[in-house]
Amino acid sequence: MTADDVIRVVIADDQALVRGGFRAILAAHPDIEVVGEAGNGSEAVAAVATTRPDVALVDVRMPMTDGIEACRRIVAMDSTCRVLMLTTFDVDEHVYDAFRAGATGFLLKTVSPEDLAAAVRAVHSGDSLLAPAITRRLIERFTSAPAPTADHRLDSLTDREREVLHLVARGLSNTEIARDLFVSEGTVKTHVSRVLTKLELRDRVQAVVLAYETGLVQPGAAES
DSSP states (O other), rough: OOGGGGEEEEEEEOHHHHHHHHHHHTTTTTTTEEEEEEEHHHHHHHHHHHOOOOOEEHHHHSSSHHHHHHHHHHHOOOOOEEEEEEESSSHHHHHHHHHTTSSEEETTOOHHHHHHHHOOOOOOOTSSSHHHHHHHHHHHHHHOOOOOOGGGGGSOOOOOHHHHHHHHHHOOOHHHHHHHSSSSSSHHHHHHHHHHHHTTTSSSHHHHHHHHHTTSSSSSSSSO
């Protein structure tokens, strides 16, 4: 394994014991290295600026600058750093706020050690941590009857790319989209990648949010 294969991580939590626990868990995995720690949101932003990690584990509730604002600043500052939000509160509005701020994943602190490492790997690869169907339900709950906002980036999509975006926003996986469109899963991945590039989005979670906010998909219209 080379240095380029190691996932660099910053841990931001106002509880030193929590940070230490996460560090110990991740240190057990040779493909993950903790390169920095922070005790509040402002320190988290500074740590990311200094160490340039691949993934930042950021607690939602921290003093001075909370995790949501820290996530927003990290994403604006470093487009390559994926943010994985952590919380002890299983409250849906935090999930939605985190995704709107640019987070790639959301995780409860009660997660098992194995799932924590898997989550770091997942967000590093660009995958959304929540299953697509769960993401869809959250977006529907917090964008009830939205007033569509025009986004001219959608004009750059081909008919097939718009169709793929619609299916992604409905919560379908690449396998399910491939089945619905009678194409290969590789073709779907290519379409999704082009959609993200054209719309200047980081991942498919942001694509889901955009689809609802622009009215491409209406809350309640997707299949359960």
